[in-house]
Amino acid sequence: MKAVASIRALLPRRSDYAAIPRTWKGDLVAGVTVGIVALPLALAFGVSSGAGAASGLITAVVAGFIAAVFGGSNVQVSGPTGAMVVVLGPVIAAHGIAALAVVTVLAGLLVITAGALKLGRVVTFLPWPVIEGFTLGIAVIIFLQQVPAAFGVLAGPSANAAVSAAQSLATVPWPEIAAPVGLVVLVAVIMIGAPRIHPQMPGSILAIIAATVLAALLDLPTARIGALPDSLPAPMLPEFDSATLLALAAPAATIAALAAIESLLSARVATSISDTGPYDADRELVGQGLASVASGFFGGMPATGAIARTAVNIRSGARTRLAAIVHAAVLLGVVYLATGPVSQIPLAALAGVLMVTAVRMVSRATVRAIVGSTRADALVFLVTAVITVSLDLIEAVQIGVLVAAFFALRSMVATSGVHREVIPGPAHSGDGHIAVFRLDGALFFGAAERVLEKVTEIQNVDVVIIRMSQLQVLDATGARVVSEMVTALERRGITVLIKGIQDRHLALVTRVGVLESLRHHKHLFAELAPAVEHARSHVRRDHEPTPE
Structure with a gap:
């Protein structure tokens, strides 16, 4: 009976939707709003990862719906995120696009296992400077990854984002960069200016529309997203063999760890800024794992809870899971009704969206608070950020935790x-x-x-x-x-x-x-x-x- 109760605790229940009769109007508005915000990000993250815009869009639809139904948060919005782009890009580059479905499903199964084993609270042991240093490092990597598209050139051969950006700049045809750079500047200006005109203005989607229209009217020589599917593909079971599983086991573990960390952090942030009730950490892991497995079956990417989209959801009035479900439905409508116009979006415009998003990921107030707190915390923050950019995301978290633990032990020694x-x-x-x-x-x-x-x-x-x-x-x-x-x-x-x-x-x-x-x-x-x-x-x- 205890085992049955444990399993039932990880599954959806009627109480998840008990408040809908009172909140459905706010949930609908929030779902449509966050769906509009999520569209350019889903496309951009898909392109940036190497999986393609279609994969990013499919992930936002399929994983967004599954995580909303099965996850442990009432207001979490899930889909492709920056952290996943950072780790997924090298995997696709090394193993090819065929590895995408396999690594996505494997990572999802690992996250489900973590939830079933009640490991959801482990993330609470991560020190704040490590989390913020990790976030800063990811933001820097995302920004650097957009440099080639912003200048209209191919990415450099290096797997390191900073080195690759420098290599791509060496190939820039300087007289021809006006079009892509101009679109990036236009997108940045609109995204920064729109919220100042009205807080609810969807700056990213307005910027994408303006850049796409301008590129079409002036016939600018910039690369476009290209053809997108006008329907969801049929689900397919990835082909597993021992050699593939062995080669992708380590990347899948890294992706699973990132998915768990980012999703739980996002759910925790959602709880702190809303009054929609606590989140169930273990159920959140199960939901996110199922979302990634389903995404892999449809050709999508690994998914996580998205802090920025979740915050938009809450600020727009979301109170139940209906909002995240509507967000997935809005994106599904784009797949069936608007792939033609979407295919004409310039890649430089998506690069601009991600550059602004990367800058917004870093809170200057948070950085000042950490750097001004103690020298130990400042060092942990900087070490984690530098290692994230220069080496590996999981290594950055591990080393950051070790450095934080060292200073914590030293502090304990000093007080003893x-x-x-x-x-x-x-x-x-x-x-x-x-x-x-x-x-x-x-x-x-x-x-x-x-x-x-x-x-x-x-x-x-x-x-x-x-x-x-x-x-x-x-x-x-x-x-x-x-x-x-x-x-x-x-x-x-x-x-x-x-x-x-x-x-x-x-x-x-x-x-x-x-x-x-x-x-x-x-x-x-x-x-x-x-x-x-x-x-x-x-x-x-x-x-x-x-x-x-």
């Missing part, structure tokens, strides 16, 4: 320590032979050795009291160091008393052998006063005059 205290109350004869040490903060593998050295180097004392009541974090290494500390002091003839082991640490110190290392089981105390009195009794016994 051992301090010698004065015995409270009136002084007694012989108190100089008693040392009281208080362990603070965290005693773990990063700080344990320093604590051990400071305590064991004590000289000219007969009794050491170790106070552990202020210890917040204790791991196996720290507990073992306490045991070694006791053993080393007892070996020198110094009696060790331990005071204040917290209940949550008691099982650990017992298993590691701390209590066994004490000379007597009565040397464990709950309060300091009895421990001090016991220590003084030892001193009096050892230093009282011998009767003649």
Whole structure:
């Protein structure tokens, strides 16, 4: 029964649509609005990835619908995104367009598996500077990937976006660049200016229309999208063989990781900016995985939740999944009714849309906040961004997390320590032979050795009291160091008393052998006063005059 309940929790339910009678008007408006916004992005991301405009459009339709129905967020909008373009381009370049369906389905199955295994909350362990550095790196890559189309030339042979952009610039026929560059500038001006005229104006679609009309009227010599299918293709099962699976296993894992991270981050952002209820992280993974699998069957790309489109959806009045479903229906209408005009869109215009989108991905306020917070966070942010651009997206996240973990451990080490205290109350004869040490903060593998050295180097004392009541974090290494500390002091003839082991640490110190290392089981105390009195009794016994 528990397994059945777990499966049912990952599936659609009637409650997903309970609010529609009250919200359907807002949902319809939001769905149409975000569908118009998504059209140029779907086409542009498809072209930029190497899969083609048709693949981007199919992904937005099929994956957008499946994720809306099966996902864990009420307002998430899914489709092709920049992160997917960045990682998918090299895969298609290396393995050919035939690999697209296979890697898309494989990645989707991996994401479904992650959701079924309840791994949805893992993304909450990613530090904020890592996420923002990753986003900055992706934005830079997307911008650089558009440089060839913006200048009307082919991309350079390098797999690195920066190097490829530089290589393409070396082949620019400078007298002939006026047309593509002019269209890019026109698109950028309209996209930046439209929201200033009215916040609800769809700047990207207006820019695409203006650029397409201008290119047609002036017969500009710029490349166009070209022919698009006027209907959805029939679903087909990709051809799997052992060699293909082996070659695409690593790229599929990378795509799956990116899809999971971006989708969950987008869903979390949606929850923070709307009052449409919490999201189910595990169900979101299952929904996004199913969306990618379905997209692969129809010849589309891997899909993820799209933060920008989701934000537009919420700002336009979306409250239920109906809005994202309508968004997919709008794009489906484009497939069946408007592929002719869409095929005439200049590639330079799509490049302009993505360049502006890339710039908007980076929040200047966020960058200032991170850079101005701490040097450690600023370094994590910059390292993640640089590695994203220069090496690999997953490596960037991994290294960023490792750098963040290093600084977090260093901070924990700095807050941990051992301090010698004065015995409270009136002084007694012989108190100089008693040392009281208080362990603070965290005693773990990063700080344990320093604590051990400071305590064991004590000289000219007969009794050491170790106070552990202020210890917040204790791991196996720290507990073992306490045991070694006791053993080393007892070996020198110094009696060790331990005071204040917290209940949550008691099982650990017992298993590691701390209590066994004490000379007597009565040397464990709950309060300091009895421990001090016991220590003084030892001193009096050892230093009282011998009767003649």
